[in-house]
Amino acid sequence: MTATFQRVVLAQPEIASMIFEFQFGLYEDVRPAFRACKELIAYGVKRYMYESDVSFFATFAPHAAWPRTSNVFGAPRYCLHPRQRDERLPLHMAVAGGCVELTKRMLRCRPDLASEDMIVLAFHKDRLDLVEVLLSLRATVPELQARGLMNETDGRPEYSCYLTRILARDDSKRLILAERFGLRPDEYTAYSRREAFLHATLENATLALQLFPWLCYSGILDDVAGKGFLPLVISLHERELNCSTKAMDTAAANGHLEVVRFLHEHRREGCTTRAMDEAATNGNLEVVRFLHASRTEGCTIEALDGAARNGLLAIVRFLIEHRAEGASPHILDAAAAKGHYGVVQYLHSLGSFDATVAAVDDAARFGHREVVEFLLTNRREGCTHDTVVQNALENGHLRTAAYLLSLKYRFPTGRMNWNADSFHKPEIVGVLQMYMDHGGPWDDNWMSFACEASNLPLVQLLHKNATARCRPNALKTAINNKAWVVVYFLLANGAADVTLDVLRALLCMERFDDVTHLLQFSPKQREFAQLLLWAARTHRTEATRHLLALGIGEPRGCLVEIAGCKQHVTESTLALPYCMDATDHLGNVIYLLRLYKVPCRRRATVLRLITQELTHQGSKASQTIDMPPCVAARATALLALGAVVDWALALVICHLHATHAATTTSQLRKEAALVQDLDLKIQLTRLIRSKQITS
Incomplete structure (x- = not known):
C-alpha cells in the first residue's frame, strides 16, 4: 500500500492533534461549548439581559459544578460588556464554571477573546485554581494583560467589590494572588477601598497595606480602630497617619478597650461624648469605667437612656452612682416598653424617676405582663383606660389582656389594627376567641394572616365561625408560605377557590400532585389554558412537562410563541409531540411549516426542532x-x-x-x-x- 501523508500522519491521532492545533478555527473539543453559547443563549429579549435555555449549563460543560442560578442574567454576573452581546461569553462561562482544561483549550484557539476581565471573574467566582492558571499564562498569552471593563466607567462599580471579598476571607491566599495580578490605584475609588477595609480581617488588612500602600485612604485609622485591630492601629500610628475623634468613639462603641487605651495614651485627638454614650448603650461596662476614670469628655443623657433601654442594669447602676448627667424624662417608659423588669424595679426604687401612662401602655402592647402588673401595683401614673386592652389584643398578648380586663379596664369597641406578626403566636387563637366572645366585629384580614403564619388551629377556628369569609388571596398566601396543612384544610373544606395564581404558586414549588388534584375538580380548566405558555416562557421545565401530560393548554399555540427562540429550545422540544395529530399527517406538515415561517425567529433553531x-x-x-x-x-x-x-x-x-x-x-x-x-x-x-x- 502506497504511503501517503494522510495514512502516515493524519491516521495517528497524537500527531494529527498536534497539526490541527495550529489550524485556524476552534478545536473539536471546545466546539460544543461555543455552540451552546451560540444556540442556547439569547441576548436582548429583556433589555441588556442574557437568557439561556434550561439545558445550557449541562450542555456547555456537563461535568462542571454549576451553582443553582436564574436563566435570566445580566452581563455583570460574568464580567461582560453591559450594553451589547459580548463575544467573550463562552470563555467567561468556562471561567465561571471552574472549567480549567476547557478554559485553557479555548485560550489556545481563541486568545483574541482574552482580557484581564477573565482573571477578575475568576476572583469574583472564587475560582482560585483558575486564577493561578491564568496568571501563569500571561507570559504566553499577552491578551490576558489587556485591560477590560475595569477600565470603563460602566464596569467599575460591578467589579471593584471583588477586593472586598478578597480581604474578607479567613486566609491570605487570594491577596497573594491579587498581588501577582497587579491591582492598580486608578481602579479603586476611596469608597471601594474603605468598603474593603470595613469587611477585612486583621491579617488581610495588614498584608494589603504592605502589598498595596496606595490602598491607604483618609480615615483608615478611624476605621481600623473601630474594628479593634490594635496591631494595625499601632502600625498606622507609627507611620504618622492622621485620625479623628471618631477613632476612639467607634473603638469604645464596639468594646475595644485596648484600642481605646492605646489611643488615650499615644494620640491627642481624644474622643467625644459619643464614646461613653455608645459604650454604655452597647453594654461595654469596662470601657465605660475606663472613660469615666481616664477621660474628661464625659457623656450625655443618652448613656443612661441607652443602657436602660437595652436592659443593662449593671451599667445603669454605675452611671447613676458615678455620673451626674442623668437621663431623659422617658427613661422609665422606655425600659418598661422593652420589658426590662429589673431596670424598672431599680429606677422605681430610687424614687427620682418619673413615668407616664406610656410605660403601662407600651408594656401591654409588647406583652410584658410582669412589668404591667408591677407598674399598676406600685405606681400612680396608670395607663390609657380606653386603649390599653386594645394594645395587648392587637399584638396577640392573651395573658396581658386578661389581666387588664380583670382590673375592669375597657374592652375595645373601635377599629382594631391587628399586627400580622402576632398571628404566629399560639395564643392568638385565644385572643381572637376572646375578641369574638365580647362581640368584636369580624376582620377579613384574619384568615390571610393565619394562612401566612401557617396557624392551622386559628384557620380551623375561623372556618367554624358562621360569618367566616376567606379572601381570594388566602389560599395563595398559604401556598407561598408553604403552609401545606392549611392549604389542604382550606381545599378539603371548600373554604377557598382555585385560581390561576394558586396553580402558578403550586407549579413554582413543583407540587405537581396537588396541581393534578385541583385540576380534576376545578370547573375553570379553560381559564387555566394560559398556564402552559407561562410555564414554558418562565423556564419551568417540569411544570411544562406536567401540564402537557395533563392536557392543559394549547400546545400548538404555545409552540408558535416559543419555537425558534434560543432560550426555549427545551420547552419547544417538549411541546412538539403534543402538537402532532395522530391521523392528519398533512395537517401536521402544514403546521410545522407554519413554525418555520414565523417571522423574527432563528430559522436554524426552528429547523433543528422540526x-x-x-x-x-x-x-x-x-x-x-x-x-x-x-x-x-x-x-x-x-x-x-x-x-x-x-x-x-x-x-x-x-x-x-x-x-x-x-x-x-x-x-x-x-x-x-x-x-x-x-x-x-x-x-x-x-x-x-x-x-x-x-x-
Missing part, C-alpha cells in the same frame, strides 16, 4: 399525494441531501394544486417563494402556472 418530525409526518402524508414526476424526483433528491423544508413545501403545494380548487395561485406562489432550491422552485412555478391556465 426536521425529524417534518420528515416523519411528510413521509406519512406523501403516501396519499400525487406529485408530478419531475417535481417528485427533484424533491426526493433534496430530501436525501437534508433539504427537508423544500421537500415538505413541494408536498403541500402539489396537494393544494391537485385537491383545493379554492386555493389561489397567489397563495401557492407564497408557498413556493420559501423554496430555496432553484430547480425545484422553477418546476413548482410551472405547476402553479398550469393551475392558472386551467382556471
